[in-house]
Amino acid sequence: MSDAPVIVHADDLYAGYLPGIDILNGCSMEVREGELIGIIGPNGAGKSTFLKSLFGLVPIRTGTVKLGEEDITNKRADDLVKRGIGFVPQNNNVFPSLTVAENLEMGAYQRPKMFKEQMGRIGELFPKLIERKDQRAGSLSGGERQMVAMARALMMNPSVLLLDEPSAGLSPDRQDETFVRTREINKTGVTVIMVEQNARRCLQICDRGYVLDQGTTAYTATGQELLKDPKVIELYLGTLGA
Amino acid sequence: MTNRIDRRVVLRALIVLVVAAAAVTFLGSLGSSAVASTPEVASYAAGATSDATAGITQANTIHAEAVSDDGSTETNRYLQQFVNGIVFGLLLALASVGLSLIYGTTGLSNFAHGEQVSLGALLTFFFTTQQTVSIPFVPVEFTIGWPLIPSALVAIVLAAGTGWLQDRFLWSPLRRRRVSIVQQMIVSIGLSLALLNFIQWWFGAERQRLSTSIDTRIDFGMFEVGQSTLWSVSISVICLGAVAFFLLKTRTGRATRAVSDNPALASASGIRVERVIRLVWIMATGLAAIGGILLAIYDNAAAFDVGARLLLLMFAAVTLGGLGQAFGALVGSLVIGVAVEMSTLWLGTDLKYAVALAILILVLLVRPQGILGRAERVG
Numbered sequence: 001m002s003d004a005p006v007i008v009h010a011d012d013l014y015a016g017y018l019p020g021i022d023i024l025n026g027c028s029m030e031v032r033e034g035e036l037i038g039i040i041g042p043n044g045a046g047k048s049t050f051l052k053s054l055f056g057l058v059p060i061r062t063g064t065v066k067l068g069e070e071d072i073t074n075k076r077a078d079d080l081v082k083r084g085i086g087f088v089p090q091n092n093n094v095f096p097s098l099t100v101a102e103n104l105e106m107g108a109y110q111r112p113k114m115f116k117e118q119m120g121r122i123g124e125l126f127p128k129l130i131e132r133k134d135q136r137a138g139s140l141s142g143g144e145r146q147m148v149a150m151a152r153a154l155m156m157n158p159s160v161l162l163l164d165e166p167s168a169g170l171s172p173d174r175q176d177e178t179f180v181r182t183r184e185i186n187k188t189g190v191t192v193i194m195v196e197q198n199a200r201r202c203l204q205i206c207d208r209g210y211v212l213d214q215g216t217t218a219y220t221a222t223g224q225e226l227l228k229d230p231k232v233i234e235l236y237l238g239t240l241g242a
Numbered sequence: 243m244t245n246r247i248d249r250r251v252v253l254r255a256l257i258v259l260v261v262a263a264a265a266v267t268f269l270g271s272l273g274s275s276a277v278a279s280t281p282e283v284a285s286y287a288a289g290a291t292s293d294a295t296a297g298i299t300q301a302n303t304i305h306a307e308a309v310s311d312d313g314s315t316e317t318n319r320y321l322q323q324f325v326n327g328i329v330f331g332l333l334l335a336l337a338s339v340g341l342s343l344i345y346g347t348t349g350l351s352n353f354a355h356g357e358q359v360s361l362g363a364l365l366t367f368f369f370t371t372q373q374t375v376s377i378p379f380v381p382v383e384f385t386i387g388w389p390l391i392p393s394a395l396v397a398i399v400l401a402a403g404t405g406w407l408q409d410r411f412l413w414s415p416l417r418r419r420r421v422s423i424v425q426q427m428i429v430s431i432g433l434s435l436a437l438l439n440f441i442q443w444w445f446g447a448e449r450q451r452l453s454t455s456i457d458t459r460i461d462f463g464m465f466e467v468g469q470s471t472l473w474s475v476s477i478s479v480i481c482l483g484a485v486a487f488f489l490l491k492t493r494t495g496r497a498t499r500a501v502s503d504n505p506a507l508a509s510a511s512g513i514r515v516e517r518v519i520r521l522v523w524i525m526a527t528g529l530a531a532i533g534g535i536l537l538a539i540y541d542n543a544a545a546f547d548v549g550a551r552l553l554l555l556m557f558a559a560v561t562l563g564g565l566g567q568a569f570g571a572l573v574g575s576l577v578i579g580v581a582v583e584m585s586t587l588w589l590g591t592d593l594k595y596a597v598a599l600a601i602l603i604l605v606l607l608v609r610p611q612g613i614l615g616r617a618e619r620v621g
């Protein structure tokens with residue numbers, strides 16, 4: 001683990017969509033600045049719920065989430081965007097009737113002046129989007145939509161980016177591209193926390209991984225260590241793990 | 243919501259208009275002998291329809307009757323009714339656009355929207371009439387008697403204020419408590435009935451005139467239009483243009499379209515969704531009030547149930563244009579307006595709503611997403 005200061009700290013979270021039904025039963029996480037964190041686990045383990053609870057989209061019943069020293073438990077999503085957290089949902093992650101440029105503008109809604117400044121950076125990361133800036137996002141392919149979604153979340157220059165299964169539904173080529181982009185974004189200094197179904201690919205690129213099981217963080221280690229961990233191989237990666 | 247009206251969209255709307263006109267003509271040829279075999283009856287039918295919905299004025303009816311012997315009357319009547327349809331469609335669009343915006347941003351089919359139309363018209367009457375008036379629960383009678391324009395402006399502001407009040411104290415708490423859309427719709431039906439009865443109790447059941455001045459009619463050769471109607475149409479076009487400008491060219495307008503597309507993602511992008519929805523309620527109720535006032539001027543008077551009778555046509559217009567599409571509501575309203583007005587040339591006035599709804603069904607069978615609705619790519 002690096003010596004960088006802790007930027008996101010989730011402590012013993014209990015959360016769920018419906019009253020009285022908890023999906024998270026004690027999830028904890030500590031993320032340091034500049035890290036790329038992967039969250040893996042079986043279906044129904046609560047990975048997406050965990051990510052959404054960090055972003056205020058699922059009510060947290062007990063436990064706290066801190067951004068730096070600031071308590072951000074159950075803050076509104078638009079408030080968290082202002083504080084420097086970006087979120088890319090798994091599904092419906094673009095505004096289909098808006099053009100690509102308008103989608104990106106919405107990403108910088110709170111600071112309109114940032115829109116033009118950020119377009120240059122987005123052009124470097126996603127040159128294809130600049131070519132298609134006047135095209136309706138609803139007419140783009142899944143991979144292109146994913147790019148728009150990531151770019152939109154980066155418009156406010158967030159310090160932390162939350163990605164909910166960015167490779168879901170994409171072809172293997174597009175999946176690879178998404179992972180490469182994610183790593184590139186991380187290298188520009190953005191702390192990334194990603195939930196992934198493609199556990200092996202996720203662990204290959206991430207600095208550290210958290211394994212979730214039945215709503216609790218079962219264990220954590222570096223991506224490489226988890227890739228070699230017999231239990232992780234048996235449960236989540238299959239026999240061809242390493 | 244769509245972000246632009248391209249040529250294909252205009253073409254689609256034209257095709258629907260032509261198909262609608264053809265369908266009405268075909269139906270008319272089947273039933274014309276029974277319903278409107280003489281020009282006089284047809285003219286009467288046209289006049290009666292308009293009286294009920296905001297169609298042609300009394301003067302127009304007289305005109306149609308006066309020229310009924312002339313060989314050119316047929317063209318004249320067709321064109322006159324077509325123009326009346328466009329006028330009615332534009333005024334209907336003011337009310338429908340608000341309904342569509344509310345549906346787009348919240349998913350709610352607001353059944354109480356008709357009463358907002360009535361409220362606009364009757365609040366204007368309240369401020370402009372020379373008769374004594376009173377406020378509910380206040381046992382004091384007084385006369386205001388302001389000129390029409392200041393009265394209308396105050397009425398619009400007050401009606402828009404009711405939109406703010408409704409969202410602040412009713413719809414927003416319901417959304418916060420995650421009350422389902424169907425339940426909210428039932429609440430809106432209840433609110434509609436409550437408002438309807440309240441307005442009737444306040445203003446009475448009789449038709450109230452907003453203006454006592456006699457309208458001058460301007461002759462365009464093939465058709466004629468009242469001067470006040472021209473003003474109404476101009477105001478309507480300006481208001482609709484302003485809404486289009488707001489949605490397409492302003493940041494808040496684009497955010498409104500974003501909320502319409504996906505409220506959760508809008509929130510995750512940093513947009514204050516609740517604020518946008520509050521603004522939409524204010525705009526929608528304000529536009530409905532403008533629509534109500536202009537319809538009342540066009541129709542010479544308004545009754546407590548003018549909005550309630552228009553509600554079905556508004557829903558038809560919004561659905562026909564494409565649910566949640568602000569520009570769809572405009573196109574849908576024009577199609578409905580023309581269909582309703584032109585059908586009265588051949589069919590009984592009792593069938594005018596049936597024609598509008600038959601066209602709605604026909605269009606949806608061919609184009610389920612409505613005229614401007616777009617089928618989205620999946621994945």
